[in-house]
Amino acid sequence: MTGHSPPDVFADRRLLEVDYLPGRDRIVDRVELIARLDDAVNPIIFGRRPERVLVSGHTGTGKTLCTRYVANRVARYAAEQGVSAAVAHVDCLSVSTKTGVVRTVAADLNDPDTTGLSIPSRGLSLSAYDDRLRTVLEECYDVVLFLFDRIDYAESFDVVARIAELETDTCEVGSISISGDPTITDRMSNAVETALAERTFVFPPYDDTELRTILERRQDAFRSDSLEDGVIQHVVELASEGIPDARTAIETLLVAGDIARAEDADAVRTAFVPRAHKQVKSNRLREKFDQISGDTDRLLYALSTLTREEPDTDWFRTARVYEAYTTLCREQGDEPLTARRIRDLLAHVATLGITKRVDNWGGRAEGNYTTHQLLVEPDAVERAVDSQ
Numbered sequence: 001m002t003g004h005s006p007p008d009v010f011a012d013r014r015l016l017e018v019d020y021l022p023g024r025d026r027i028v029d030r031v032e033l034i035a036r037l038d039d040a041v042n043p044i045i046f047g048r049r050p051e052r053v054l055v056s057g058h059t060g061t062g063k064t065l066c067t068r069y070v071a072n073r074v075a076r077y078a079a080e081q082g083v084s085a086a087v088a089h090v091d092c093l094s095v096s097t098k099t100g101v102v103r104t105v106a107a108d109l110n111d112p113d114t115t116g117l118s119i120p121s122r123g124l125s126l127s128a129y130d131d132r133l134r135t136v137l138e139e140c141y142d143v144v145l146f147l148f149d150r151i152d153y154a155e156s157f158d159v160v161a162r163i164a165e166l167e168t169d170t171c172e173v174g175s176i177s178i179s180g181d182p183t184i185t186d187r188m189s190n191a192v193e194t195a196l197a198e199r200t201f202v203f204p205p206y207d208d209t210e211l212r213t214i215l216e217r218r219q220d221a222f223r224s225d226s227l228e229d230g231v232i233q234h235v236v237e238l239a240s241e242g243i244p245d246a247r248t249a250i251e252t253l254l255v256a257g258d259i260a261r262a263e264d265a266d267a268v269r270t271a272f273v274p275r276a277h278k279q280v281k282s283n284r285l286r287e288k289f290d291q292i293s294g295d296t297d298r299l300l301y302a303l304s305t306l307t308r309e310e311p312d313t314d315w316f317r318t319a320r321v322y323e324a325y326t327t328l329c330r331e332q333g334d335e336p337l338t339a340r341r342i343r344d345l346l347a348h349v350a351t352l353g354i355t356k357r358v359d360n361w362g363g364r365a366e367g368n369y370t371t372h373q374l375l376v377e378p379d380a381v382e383r384a385v386d387s388q
Contacts, residue, residue: 006266007223009257015221016254018247021068026217029210030066033201037070040199041174044074047083047142050174052164054196056182057203059353060245063178064149066203071145071176084140089147092154093287099126101159105146106133115139133163137171146175151196152351157188161195181351205244211236214246215253222257226267231256234273242375251280285376288352289384295325295337296345297385300354302328304378315358315371318343346372354381 014020027034041050055063071087078085088105095104106129107119117132124132137144148160164175177196185193185200206214215232235256239249253268255276260268289297302324306316322342329336337345350357356373374381 006264007226009222009226009260009265009268011223012221013254013257015218016250016257018251021065021072022218024069026214027062027066027069028214028217029206030062030203033062033203034066034070036199036201037066037176038074041070041074041145041176043172044085044143044145044174045078045081045083047078047081047085047172049143049172050074050145052174052196052198053176054179054185054193054200055176055203056179056184056200058182058205058243058245059180060239060243060247060249061203061205062246063180063203067147067149067176067178071147075145078143084142085144086141087145087147089149090160091149092152092160093150096153096155096159098155098159098162099129101148101154101163102126102129102133105163106136109133109140109144110136111140134166134168137166137173138168141171143172143174146173148175148177151177151179152181152184152348157192157196161192165195179351180353184351187347206246207244208236208240211239211244211246211249215249218250218253221254222268226260228267228269230270231268231273234270235277238273238277248277248280248284251283252277255279281376282380285354285380285384288354292349292352295329295342296349298328298332299325299342299345300349300374300381301385303355303372303374304381307374308378315373318346318370318372321346321372343370346370 015022037053037055040053043050055067057063068089075085075087086109088108090101090104092101095101103119103121103124110117110119110132112118115136117135119129119132146163148154151157151160154160160175160177164173164177166173175196182202185197188196212232215235219227219232232253235249235252239245239252252273253276256268256272259272259276299321303316303321305328306320306324322339325342326336346355346357349355350372354375356375358371360369360371
């Protein structure tokens, strides 16, 4: 007798994929923020310059989802009014250099039949890509909205600020910049903040009830009988450790479904959820480490060593971390970076969610100092560094 595999647990897997843009009915508890974003970019509909907006908030708070939803809807309304409008989306995690960002948006927006231009993937100077982008804007569009996602990963904030402030004779330009650091403006110069943040919106974390609602509104990704009772609640519990994270919750549910499919299970079981959550966390950490190297790797390795050697200590002052880092450099025969540069790198890795950074005001007795806490297991950091 020939065995048969159970039916696929998924009905529409794409509802849980990262790039899926849901309709308004699936977006939870962001009515006011969507309305404020709408107001900032609404001039697009009339061919006028939208405001330059900075959106921030912790990972998994709906920033990119709401921003893309608003931007695409407004561009669609503009087209209905006869306005030639476009949205150019750049993920600074994937493209971080000045040349790379300019090249990416120019290629994304270019209509070679109109401009007669090609945008090669390499071989031109930054100024040449700048010129081609300007030509594309002037010949193809009335208004363009740039979406710069995860700007914390950009080579510098100037990378996106220089495009956000572009001026042309015939095309209006606006921007929405998205950051995973709610305090990002503290790290910006006045000039960059002026360029990127005519208006600022901070997305607060979801609570457990909202996370559950988000997952329930996407559970039709599965067949009606293929999601075991308790799966969604267990996903919510794991995704709510620390700061509740909707992205982690959705990805965990997706991976749990993939585990069920790989094991020919007839349903997504609660027992699959911890495995799925561990895989999502591992994938997220690897994604972050793909964007850092060299002395940042060593710095995190030094902090993981301190954490392992002193398990009863959660926080380490900057001076202590720097001392461990310089020791590691010299053991490897390399010259350490300056203390000031290490402070900058520690601030950067905190925005990635690998560490937590706290400024302390100790008064006359202790002075002011900053402490750092590793937010992932030392073993995970060391595996990630060793794999680089």
